[in-house]
Each structure stands twice: as structure tokens, then as C-alpha cells.
Amino acid sequence: MSKEPIRSxxxxxxxxxxxxxxxxxxxxxxxxxxxxxxxxxIRTPAFENTSLFLxxxxxxxxxxxxxxxTWIDQGGENLTLKPELxxxxxxxxxxxxxxxLNPINKLxxxxxxxxxxxxxxxxxxxxxxxxxxxxxxxxxxxxVEVISLAMSIFNTLELxxxxxxxxxxxxxxxxxxxxxxxxxxxxxxxxxxxxxxQKRFKRNPLRILxxxxxxxxxxxxxGPQISDYWTSDDKDHFNEVCELLDKINIKFELSxxxxxxxxxxxRTTFEVxxxxxxxxxxxxxxxxxxxxxxxxxxxxxxxxGFAAGMERLLLVNQKSDETIKSQxxxxxxxxxxxxxxxxxxxxxxxNNIRTSFDLLxxxxxxxxxxxxxxxxxxxxxIGEEELAKNxxxxxxxxNSDQEQIPLDxxxxxxxxxxxx
RNA sequence: GUGGGUGUAGCUCAGCUGGUUAGAGCACCUGGUUGUGGCCCAGGAGGCCGUGGGUUCAAGUCCCAUCACUCACCCCA
Numbered sequence: 001m002s003k004e005p006i007r008s009x010x011x012x013x014x015x016x017x018x019x020x021x022x023x024x025x026x027x028x029x030x031x032x033x034x035x036x037x038x039x040x041x042i043r044t045p046a047f048e049n050t051s052l053f054l055x056x057x058x059x060x061x062x063x064x065x066x067x068x069x070t071w072i073d074q075g076g077e078n079l080t081l082k083p084e085l086x087x088x089x090x091x092x093x094x095x096x097x098x099x100x101l102n103p104i105n106k107l108x109x110x111x112x113x114x115x116x117x118x119x120x121x122x123x124x125x126x127x128x129x130x131x132x133x134x135x136x137x138x139x140x141x142x143x144v145e146v147i148s149l150a151m152s153i154f155n156t157l158e159l160x161x162x163x164x165x166x167x168x169x170x171x172x173x174x175x176x177x178x179x180x181x182x183x184x185x186x187x188x189x190x191x192x193x194x195x196x197x198q199k200r201f202k203r204n205p206l207r208i209l210x211x212x213x214x215x216x217x218x219x220x221x222x223g224p225q226i227s228d229y230w231t232s233d234d235k236d237h238f239n240e241v242c243e244l245l246d247k248i249n250i251k252f253e254l255s256x257x258x259x260x261x262x263x264x265x266x267r268t269t270f271e272v273x274x275x276x277x278x279x280x281x282x283x284x285x286x287x288x289x290x291x292x293x294x295x296x297x298x299x300x301x302x303x304x305g306f307a308a309g310m311e312r313l314l315l316v317n318q319k320s321d322e323t324i325k326s327q328x329x330x331x332x333x334x335x336x337x338x339x340x341x342x343x344x345x346x347x348x349x350x351n352n353i354r355t356s357f358d359l360l361x362x363x364x365x366x367x368x369x370x371x372x373x374x375x376x377x378x379x380x381x382i383g384e385e386e387l388a389k390n391x392x393x394x395x396x397x398x399n400s401d402q403e404q405i406p407l408d409x410x411x412x413x414x415x416x417x418x419x420x
Numbered sequence: 421g422u423g424g425g426u427g428u429a430g431c432u433c434a435g436c437u438g439g440u441u442a443g444a445g446c447a448c449c450u451g452g453u454u455g456u457g458g459c460c461c462a463g464g465a466g467g468c469c470g471u472g473g474g475u476u477c478a479a480g481u482c483c484c485a486u487c488a489c490u491c492a493c494c495c496c497a
Contacts, residue, residue: 062495120491129497282497309497333455368457383455397457
């Protein structure tokens with residue numbers, strides 16, 4: 001009976017050292033851009049009360065109805081690993097009265113989320129998103145700032161093949177009117193609709209626009225359009241957003257059927273897709289949610305945000321990353337030298353010089369190999385001969401030059417060398 | 421939840437219509453240099469051929485089941 005090793009959970013992944021540097025560069029690019037826009041980071045807990053998501057994302061949404069990791073804890077509380085971040089950040093915004101401290105709050109996050117779906121390319125059960133949530137402004141300038149912030153990060157990452165799709169699903173009134181109109185229009189054809197569309201017809205008619213079926217698409221083409229039901233304010237808002245985007249040279253496509261899956265969206269919705277991915281080609285999605293804060297018990301406060309999937313960004317961003325290289329490798333031959341190099345390595349490290357030495361008591365040959373593999377620039381060799389003369393041999397690995405220096409001048413000597 | 425594809429060395433894979441000790445490249449280790457890396461050369465280690473069952477004189481190869489991975493549907497980042 002051989003023991004089966006324990007495996008990671010389906011849809012989760014280990015990020016190993018050969019990949020972690022790509023994550024680090026991605027994260028620092030995100031933070032840098034966020035800071036140039038004066039957005040500040042918010043961190044929320046990994047899990048929340050389940051009701052938070054029921055009341056924001058919507059009970060009929062796929063996320064809530066079939067994808068959440070939910071459990072009852074030992075105290076009887078109903079908890080859920082966060083499947084998205086707008087609701088938790090909004091909850092934190094309300095709970096900490098951020099709106100009372102500042103009329104506008106520009107928040108960003110980089111975080112892990114959890115959804116129990118069947119994994120596939122670009123989709124995992126634990127995945128990472130970065131994004132922003134801005135509370136307090138109803139004006140188009142902020143819609144545009146948020147979009148331009150997202151695009152600016154993608155530009156810095158030199159991503160190619162991206163498309164920005166834009167739509168407005170109008171305010172509350174608009175959507176109510178549209179909802180009755182589209183139901184009216186589709187009612188005679190109800191039997192012809194797909195099963196999912198029939199469900200949506202009852203629960204969330206707006207999302208029928210999302211359909212993939214060609215027949216339904218052509219049927220919808222001649223039906224009522226959301227834009228016909230925009231209030232004049234909705235229309236003005238959307239036009240201003242488009243104009244401002246033009247003004248700062250951000251290209252976009254109008255997608256009248258871009259309805260996002262979550263209940264809380266209003267007015268502006270947008271999505272960025274990549275033609276380099278498979279079926280899961282959305283790398284970023286966002287929009288306005290002017291009613292959400294109030295819905296979750298806060299003072300009426302407009303909001304807008306986006307979230308971008310980091311695993312997908314890394315799939316799109318195939319640029320290779322230079323690996324971090326060591327600088328100094330210290331070799332000690334013999335017992336006394338071996339104990340000496342521990343001190344030398346320590347001193348170099350305290351001076352911010354990347355330093356390694358052999359931990360397997362291997363031969364000098366293997367140690368040289370190891371130094372080479374680590375990308376060290378110089379090797380310091382201390383053996384019997386050197387010890388006797390109180391010197392160290394320093395070898396430049398790129399041109400094989402070797403020189404000998406006094407033992408007590410190692411640090412100053414190394415500091416004078418080009419270590420890059 | 422549904423469908424397709426794939427499971428052979430640490431990694432990428434070969435193994436033809438079933439046939440004898442299961443291979444390659446890369447990586448790893450040792451040696452070629454009494455204390456010197458990369459390149460080269462020589463050698464070495466490393467495989468319940470995913471797992472269980474079946475057909476057969478004979479199974480990595482065929483059949484069934486099962487598990488895992490993967491892609492896709494649904495939906496989303």
C-alpha cells in the first residue's frame with residue numbers, strides 16, 4: 001500500500017520560483033501606476049458573511065448560485081470565501097465611514113478570489129485580480145479616469161491584441177422600462193428561446209442580451225435596444241464618457257449588448273478582451289454601480305470600478321523576465337576556511353551584496369559550477385594556500401581573470417567592483 | 421454539472437499493425453584538472469509505462485472501469 005501524496009486542490013496552483021518573479025514585476029507595475037493616479041490600497045479579509053454577496057452580486061447570478069465556497073463555521077455563522085471584490089470593498093467603505101472622511105475615495109487592491117468552477121485555460125478556483133473602486137463621484141471624468149488607469153497598466157505591460165468594449169446599461173429607471181419592453185417583445189417567442197434565456201427571462205431579462213445563440217441574436221437585433229430607454233441624463237453621461245475617451249486617445253468599441261453578469265451595475269459598463277487567449281478572453285471588466293452603497297446600508301454614494309484577472313494578464317504577457325542573478329559566490333576549502341566564509345558571506349550580505357556559498361560541502365568543481373549557475377559575477381576562493389598567506393583569490397567569472405587580495409580587504413575590494 | 425483530448429525518467433516527448441533487458445533530448449551526479457565554472461568528451465543514477473480489472477502464449481501497445489491533468493460548453497477575471 002503505497003501512500004498517495006497529498007495534492008493541491010483542483011484549480012489552485014503553486015507559483016514556483018521560476019514564475020514568482022513575473023508576478024512580482026506585474027504587481028510592482030500595478031502599484032506604480034496606481035500611485036501615479038493617487039489611488040490607495042485597501043485590503044479586506046479573505047472571507048465575509050455570505051449575505052454580503054447575496055445582497056450585492058445577486059442570488060440569481062452564477063457566482064452566487066453555484067460558484068461560492070460557503071460554509072457554516074463552528075459558531076454557526078454562514079461564511080464565504082470572497083468570489084469578487086466590489087462587495088467587500090464597498091462593505092469596508094461603509095463600515096469604516098470612508099465617505100465621511102473624504103468626499104471621494106480612490107481605492108485599489110491586489111487580491112486572491114475563489115470561485116468553484118471547472119478550471120480551464122485562464123480560469124482557476126483560486127485566482128488573482130487587481131482592480132479599483134472609486135466612491136463619491138457620479139461624473140464622467142471618473143469613468144474615464146478609471147478606464148484610462150486600466151489601459152495605462154496594460155500599456156505599460158506592453159500587452160497586444162486588446163479591445164476595449166464600452167456600453168451603458170442606463171440608470172435604474174431606464175433598466176426597469178427596458179426590462180418590461182424586452183419581455184413584451186420576447187414573450188411571443190418564449191418557446192423558441194434557449195433554456196438559459198428562458199430562465200433569464202424570468203429572473204434577469206437584461207442578461208438575455210448576453211446570449212451566444214445566433215438565432216436569438218438576430219431576434220434581438222430587431223427588438224428594443226437599451227439605448228432607446230436611456231434617460232436624457234444617461235445619454236449625456238455616456239456621450240461625455242465617449243468624448244473624453246476620444247480626447248485622451250483611448251480607442252474603444254461600442255457594444256450595445258455588453259451587460260455584465262452582476263446585479264449591481266448601472267450606466268457605464270466596459271470590458272477589455274484579448275485575442276491571444278482561448279475562450280476565457282476577458283482580462284478586465286468593470287462599470288458603474290451607483291446604487292450599491294445604499295443597497296448595502298450606506299448613504300447613497302455613486303461608485304465605479306474594474307477588476308482585471310492577473311493569471312490572464314500573465315498568459316497574455318509572454319515577455320520573458322530576466323532572472324535575478326547572484327553577485328558573489330564564496331568558496332572555502334578545508335574546515336577552517338569553510339567556517340571563515342560564513343563570516344565573509346554575512347558581511348557581504350549585510351552590505352546588500354547578493355552572496356551564496358556551498359551548503360553541501362561539495363568539491364571545488366561543483367562549487368564553481370554552482371556559482372556559474374547562480375549567475376555570480378565573482379567567486380572568492382579561500383583555501384589552505386590563501387589562509388597561510390592571509391589572502392583571498394577573487395575570480396571574475398565573465399573573463400576568468402584572477403587576482404589575490406588581503407583577507408581583511410575583501411569587503412572594500414568587492415564594493416569597488418562592478419557587480420551588475 | 422456536460423462533452424472532447426491526454427497520462428511512459430525531474431521536464432519535453434518517442435515507442436510502427438501486441439513480441440524478448442522500455443528509449444532520446446534537456447536537467448542531475450561523477451570523472452577527464454593535487455584547488456577552478458561555462459563549451460566539449462566519457463561514464464552514472466533515475467521508470468509499479470496514472471491505478472484496478474479483462475482479452476492473450478505474450479500488454480507501454482487492445483478492451484472496460486477509475487482517478488488525475490487539460491481544453492471546451494455554461495459563466496466569468
